[in-house]
Amino acid sequence: MELIIFYIFSALTLAAGLFILLSKNLIYGAFALFLAFLGVAALYVLAGADFLAVSQIMIYVGGILVLLIFGIMLTQKKDKSDDSTRHNRVEVPVTRKVWGFVAGAGLFGLLVKVILSSDFQMSGEEMSTKSTIRTIGVELMTSHLLPFEIAAILLLVALVGAAYLALNRNPTA
Amino acid sequence: MTAIPIQYYLLVAAALFCIGLAISITKRHFIGMLLGIELMLNAVNINLVAFGRHDPERLSGQLFALFVIVVAAAEVTVALAIILRVYGRFKTVDPDKVNELKQ
Numbered sequence: 017m018e019l020i021i022f023y024i025f026s027a028l029t030l031a032a033g034l035f036i037l038l039s040k041n042l043i044y045g046a047f048a049l050f051l052a053f054l055g056v057a058a059l060y061v062l063a064g065a066d067f068l069a070v071s072q073i074m075i076y077v078g079g080i081l082v083l084l085i086f087g088i089m090l091t092q093k094k095d096k097s098d099d100s101t102r103h104n105r106v107e108v109p110v111t112r113k114v115w116g117f118v119a120g121a122g123l124f125g126l127l128v129k130v131i132l133s134s135d136f137q138m139s140g141e142e143m144s145t146k147s148t149i150r151t152i153g154v155e156l157m158t159s160h161l162l163p164f165e166i167a168a169i170l171l172l173v174a175l176v177g178a179a180y181l182a183l184n185r186n187p188t189a
Numbered sequence: 190m191t192a193i194p195i196q197y198y199l200l201v202a203a204a205l206f207c208i209g210l211a212i213s214i215t216k217r218h219f220i221g222m223l224l225g226i227e228l229m230l231n232a233v234n235i236n237l238v239a240f241g242r243h244d245p246e247r248l249s250g251q252l253f254a255l256f257v258i259v260v261a262a263a264e265v266t267v268a269l270a271i272i273l274r275v276y277g278r279f280k281t282v283d284p285d286k287v288n289e290l291k292q
Contacts, residue, residue, distance in 0.1 A: 022193050026201045033208035033228055042221055049224055052205075056231045059201070062193060065238045065251050068258075072234075075258055080227065080265050087220050087269045091276045113215050120211030127203035131196055138195075140243040151248050152255070160252055167259045174263035181270035 022062050029055030042088050046081060053077050067149045198239035206232035219272045219282045223265065230261045 032052035036045040053076045060069035156164050206229050213225030234254040241250020272282065279287050 019193060022197065026197075029201070030204055030208065033205055033212070036224055036228070037208055037212050037215065042216075042218055042224075045221065045224055049227065052228060053231065056205075056235060059198070059235055060238055063198065063235075063238045063242050065241070065254070068234075068238060068251050068254055071255065071258060075262055076227075076231075080262060083265060083269055084220060084223065084227075087223075087272060090273060091220065091282045093281070112217070116211040116214035119214055120207040123210060124203060124207035127207070128200065131199045131203060134196075136195060138243045140245065142243065142245075148248060148251060151246070152251060155248060155252055159247075163256055167256055170263050171259065174266050178266040178270040181267070181274055 018062060022059070025055045025058040025062070028052075029059070043085070046085050046088060049084070050077060050081055053081065064148065066147060067152055195239050195242075198235055202232040202235040202239070205229075205235070217283050217285065219275070219284060220269075222284070223268055223272075227261065227265070230257060233257065 029052050032048040032055065035048040036052070039045050039048070053072065057069040057072040060066075060072060209225045209228030209232060211225075212228065213222045216222055216225065234257055237250040237254040237257070239250075241248055241254070244250060275287055276282055281287065
C-alpha cells in the first residue's frame with residue numbers, strides 16, 4: 017500500500033519536473049514546480065519526516081514559489097511588436113539543449129550505476145511511527161544551537177540585503 | 190515505514206537532481222535557472238531525509254534538510270532582488286546577453 021503511494025507521488029514529482037524542462041512558458045513551469053514540491057512533501061511523509069513535510073509546504077509553496085511567480089511576472093517582456101521595420105530574428109538555441117540533455121542523462125546514468133551497485137548496511141534501527149517534532153525541537157536547542165543561530169543571522173542578512181537591493185531600483189528617480 | 194527500500198528514494202532523488210540540472214542548463218531565463226536549482230536542492234533533501242530515517246534518536250538528516258531549506262529561502266530572495274536589478278538595467282533576462290558589469 018505504501019509502495020503504491022510512493023510510486024504515485026514519485027511519478028507526480030518526476031512528471032512535474034519533466035514538464036518544467038519541456039515547457040516554453042515559465043508561468044506553467046512555476047505551477048508545475050508547485051506540484052513537484054507537493055510530491056516531495058509527500059515523499060517526506062512516507063520517509064517519516066512529518067515536521068519537514070509541513071515546513072516544506074509552508075516555506076516552499078507559501079513563500080519561495082510565490083516569490084518566483086512575482087519575479088517571472090515582473091520580468092515579462094513582449095517579444096512581438098508591430099514595428100514592421102524590425103528585423104525578424106530566428107533563434108535556434110540547439111547547443112544548449114543538447115548539452116543540457118547530455119549532462120542530465122550522463123549524470124543520471126552514473127548515479128543509477130552507483131546506487132544499484134551500492135549495498136548499504138544500516139546500523140540504526142528503523143524509525144517508529146511517533147512524531148519527530150519533539151526530537152527536532154530538543155536537538156535544535158541543544159546540540160545544533162550554533163547552526164540555528166547562524167541560520168537566524170543568515171536570514172536577517174538576506175532580508176536586509178534583498179530589501180536594499182530591491183528598494184532603489186531606479187537610481188535616477 | 191519499513192516497506193520502502195532506501196534505493197527507491199535514492200533513484201527518485203537522482204532523477205529529480207538530473208532533471209533540475211538539465212533545466213538550469215537549458216533555460217534561457219534567470220528565473221528558469223532558479224527553478225532548476227530549487228529542484229536540485231529538493232532532490233538532495235530527499236536523500237538526507239531517506240538516510241535520516243535510520244537515525245530516530247538524533248535525526249541528523251532531517252535537521253540538515255531543515256537548514257538546507259532555510260539557506261534555499263535566503264538564496265532565492267537575494268537572487269530575485271539581483272535579477273530585478275539586472276532586469277531594470279539591461280532590460281533582459283537572458284543570461285547570454287548580460288555579459289558586462291558596467292553599461
